Amino acid sequence: MKEQAKQIQTLTLQLEEYNHQYYVLDNPTVPDAEYDRLLRELKQLETEFPELALATSPTQKVGGEALTGFSQIQHEIPMLSLDNVFSAEELLAFEKRLQDRLLTKAEIKFSCEPKLDGLAVSILYENGVFVRAATRGDGQIGEDISENVKTIKSIPLRLRGNDFPERLEVRGEVFMPKAGFDLLNVNAKKKGEKTFVNPRNAAAGSLRQLDPKIAASRPLAFNAYSLGVVEGEVEGKGLSNSHAENLQKLKLWGIPVCADVTVAMGYQGCLDFYEQIGERRDSLSYDIDGVVYKVDDLALQKTLGFVARAPRWATSHKFPAQEEITTLLDVEFQVGRTGAITPVARLEPVFVGGVTVSNATLHNSDEIARLGIKIKDQVIIRRAGDVIPQVARVMLERRPDDAQDIVFPATCPVCDSEVERIEGEATVRCTAGLYCGAQRKEAIKHFASRKALNVDGLGDKLVEQLVDADLIKTPADLFTVT
Numbered sequence: 001m002k003e004q005a006k007q008i009q010t011l012t013l014q015l016e017e018y019n020h021q022y023y024v025l026d027n028p029t030v031p032d033a034e035y036d037r038l039l040r041e042l043k044q045l046e047t048e049f050p051e052l053a054l055a056t057s058p059t060q061k062v063g064g065e066a067l068t069g070f071s072q073i074q075h076e077i078p079m080l081s082l083d084n085v086f087s088a089e090e091l092l093a094f095e096k097r098l099q100d101r102l103l104t105k106a107e108i109k110f111s112c113e114p115k116l117d118g119l120a121v122s123i124l125y126e127n128g129v130f131v132r133a134a135t136r137g138d139g140q141i142g143e144d145i146s147e148n149v150k151t152i153k154s155i156p157l158r159l160r161g162n163d164f165p166e167r168l169e170v171r172g173e174v175f176m177p178k179a180g181f182d183l184l185n186v187n188a189k190k191k192g193e194k195t196f197v198n199p200r201n202a203a204a205g206s207l208r209q210l211d212p213k214i215a216a217s218r219p220l221a222f223n224a225y226s227l228g229v230v231e232g233e234v235e236g237k238g239l240s241n242s243h244a245e246n247l248q249k250l251k252l253w254g255i256p257v258c259a260d261v262t263v264a265m266g267y268q269g270c271l272d273f274y275e276q277i278g279e280r281r282d283s284l285s286y287d288i289d290g291v292v293y294k295v296d297d298l299a300l301q302k303t304l305g306f307v308a309r310a311p312r313w314a315t316s317h318k319f320p321a322q323e324e325i326t327t328l329l330d331v332e333f334q335v336g337r338t339g340a341i342t343p344v345a346r347l348e349p350v351f352v353g354g355v356t357v358s359n360a361t362l363h364n365s366d367e368i369a370r371l372g373i374k375i376k377d378q379v380i381i382r383r384a385g386d387v388i389p390q391v392a393r394v395m396l397e398r399r400p401d402d403a404q405d406i407v408f409p410a411t412c413p414v415c416d417s418e419v420e421r422i423e424g425e426a427t428v429r430c431t432a433g434l435y436c437g438a439q440r441k442e443a444i445k446h447f448a449s450r451k452a453l454n455v456d457g458l459g460d461k462l463v464e465q466l467v468d469a470d471l472i473k474t475p476a477d478l479f480t481v482t
Helices: 002-024 032-048 090-103 178-190 199-207 212-216 243-252 267-277 300-304 365-371 437-448 461-469 475-479
Strands: 072-074 109-116 119-127 129-135 141-143 166-175 221-231 262-264 286-293 314-318 322-335 341-354 353-362 376-385 389-395
Touching: 002 032, 072 341, 090 267, 090 286, 090 314, 109 221, 109 243, 109 267, 109 300, 119 199, 119 221, 129 141, 129 353, 166 286, 178 199, 199 212, 221 243, 243 300, 262 267, 267 322, 300 389, 322 437, 341 376, 353 376, 353 389, 365 389, 437 461, 437 475
Parallel strands: none
Antiparallel strands: 072 141, 109 262, 109 286, 119 129, 119 166, 166 221, 286 314, 322 341, 322 376, 341 353, 376 389
């Protein structure tokens, strides 16, 4: 039981940090696939040992707190995230759960929608006039980005027609089309400015500009995918009991909706759409990382209801990771805050899933042994979840004669202290604690971080300079350094 409690605590803390990076900083450090795997692992543990679940578990909420750079807006109806399926079998199981809860064996009608890779926003109209816009934030409280959203050319400031509700909250995705993204980076290069890594980062960064003129200069677009608050409907007109029909109604009111949204019957119809849009993925004008399925009948949606962080009536079907072949040039060993020694693959740069990849973690010696990898091997790099790369497989049939074994260091590569591997663990650790310069740097960075003491102005570079100059040896030295 102690082991499971420790696992749950570790996973909870790890996922909280990843949530902060993704939702608040817009700077994720792990692929969506890795986050989903850890979340599933945590869910499984909490299901098996419910008495060990923590009140702060990420399974109980959507994301992280909103940034303080913008004023905050309380969502009248929470903006929840979606659960995921990753295979045809899991999709079939999803439909079976719905049928069981609805006490029916009949096929269910779904709205099938490309999962746009952008930033979720909420837009409120009152009497047909744009009032405000907010980010998802933590699902309960978002950031007021009204001035930036108003600059997006595809978003109407006044709705068309006269049969819209008095108060209408439209939810959707702000994204950057591929052509606009490419042109933005071309112009940035010409000016000697920093380019964006991918369209999602470009869209998110544009919406968080304090100067609306910058957002206005960016090629942003918007597609609606659902409704939030609806009050004061026109009797006999307006919205129906079909989610897909309501999306088309939004188009009549002047709100853009993805042209590739369709309806399908049952598991097989959903799977057919997933495969068809997957085949067209590279030729689409926008980036997607999967498909979203939603029960189309709103009355059935209401019957099915919600779990803590997601609706029961919808799920996201992620695409497999994208892959490329490159060469392992070398392996370097990095020491983390807890002394964990991590092998990092230095790769021949290769373009995978929209970014150039030159590094990938090899995790530990067990992973190196599992892969059977050697320096100078050709390897398949997978950009899991379309975000962070990993070594998926070694191409043994292409191994060169001069391939070299990867030798794990017998002592710490930073301070030369002894290393140890605790029985039952895969991680090798430096035993020196804060005597080790690498551990000292990471410990002080953590101590001064936002989640700890939140020391303003003490960034990573300054910490490294202070440690390298031997001015601080422990976090306590921060209070006496002059």
